Amino acid sequence: MRKSIRSTTIPDRLLLLFLVVASVAGIFLAREAMPESDEVVIEVDGHPAFTAALQEDRVIRLQSSSGPIEVEISSGRARIKEAHCPNQLCVKQGWVSRGVIVCLPGRVIVFVGGRDTQKKKDLDAVTG
Amino acid sequence: MQLRDKQRIAVLSAYALALHGFEAILPMPVPWLRIGLANIITLVSLLLYDFRTALAVTVIRVTLASMFTGTFLGPSFILSLGGGLSSTAAMGLVHAASRNLFGPVGLSLVGSLFHNLAQLFLAWLLFVQRIGPVLIISPVILLIGTITGVVNGLISSLLIRQLTKENADNPADNSEL
Numbered sequence: 001m002r003k004s005i006r007s008t009t010i011p012d013r014l015l016l017l018f019l020v021v022a023s024v025a026g027i028f029l030a031r032e033a034m035p036e037s038d039e040v041v042i043e044v045d046g047h048p049a050f051t052a053a054l055q056e057d058r059v060i061r062l063q064s065s066s067g068p069i070e071v072e073i074s075s076g077r078a079r080i081k082e083a084h085c086p087n088q089l090c091v092k093q094g095w096v097s098r099g100v101i102v103c104l105p106g107r108v109i110v111f112v113g114g115r116d117t118q119k120k121k122d123l124d125a126v127t128g
Numbered sequence: 129m130q131l132r133d134k135q136r137i138a139v140l141s142a143y144a145l146a147l148h149g150f151e152a153i154l155p156m157p158v159p160w161l162r163i164g165l166a167n168i169i170t171l172v173s174l175l176l177y178d179f180r181t182a183l184a185v186t187v188i189r190v191t192l193a194s195m196f197t198g199t200f201l202g203p204s205f206i207l208s209l210g211g212g213l214s215s216t217a218a219m220g221l222v223h224a225a226s227r228n229l230f231g232p233v234g235l236s237l238v239g240s241l242f243h244n245l246a247q248l249f250l251a252w253l254l255f256v257q258r259i260g261p262v263l264i265i266s267p268v269i270l271l272i273g274t275i276t277g278v279v280n281g282l283i284s285s286l287l288i289r290q291l292t293k294e295n296a297d298n299p300a301d302n303s304e305l
Contacts, residue, residue, distance in 0.1 A: 004285040012234035012281075019237060019274040026267025033263075046257055089160065100261040104203065109261065
């Protein structure tokens with residue numbers, strides 16, 4: 001394995017360096033670009049289906065194309081509690097305090113903290 | 129196509145399928161995370177043989193693996209095939225355009241990058257249809273892909289050195305693979 005590492009070419013190493021720097025920078029940029037808010041927005045089939053405050057603990061039941069889906073909000077975080085998709089990836093993702101949970105088979109997207117603040121910012125610019 | 133080429137593609141595809149299956153049973157911290165071990169076989173096929181062999185091995189591997197797991201023509205098959213084809217095409221083009229510029233590690237990084245770009249694009253086009261979530265997750269996926277790409281490249285490099293050494297030691301026996 002040491003020979004393999006030594007036999008890498010200079011372009012190999014430059015490419016590795018570039019990819020690491022670019023993707024780490026991208027992670028921070030994406031974090032910056034994502035506006036903060038205290039809302040949970042649930043989209044079904046690309047249409048907003050439900051908006052709830054992140055502070056308010058509650059359980060939301062929705063119908064998706066793969067059956068009923070249950071979103072739980074508790075102490076500033078949200079999770080998909082129950083879904084009827086085959087591999088349960090969205091349920092396994094667990095609690096999210098800021099970000100996105102996607103259930104591909106059910107075509108459900110849960111935005112946690114931030115999506116509509118961008119619109120509010122635009123409005124601020126108009127009114128203020 | 130010669131019979132020997134067919135045998136070679138069959139053996140390489142079997143290796144790729146075995147690695148694909150092995151990877152599926154490895155426990156992963158995040159469910160959608162893949163190391164892409166099968167890409168080692170694609171890369172070795174490209175470097176030891178030619179682009180056609182690498183492409184055939186990739187298509188056979190993706191198709192058969194999806195048939196075995198029952199996801200043929202489903203969403204994960206489309207993502208898998210799109211990623212596999214674009215990564216093989218990108219590695220083939222870069223290899224053909226710059227013979228000695230990139231070693232196995234560089235080519236593996238190119239393959240991993242285009243695999244992920246194609247999958248993110250397909251996921252956006254067919255399933256998510258919103259650019260926001262895709263852009264947020266992209267850098268994370270590309271960073272993980274870079275790490276697994278280096279690992280796969282190093283393994284490929286090791287494998288290629290061993291295989292060419294064996295052939296050099298015993299030139300009569302180079303039809304085995």
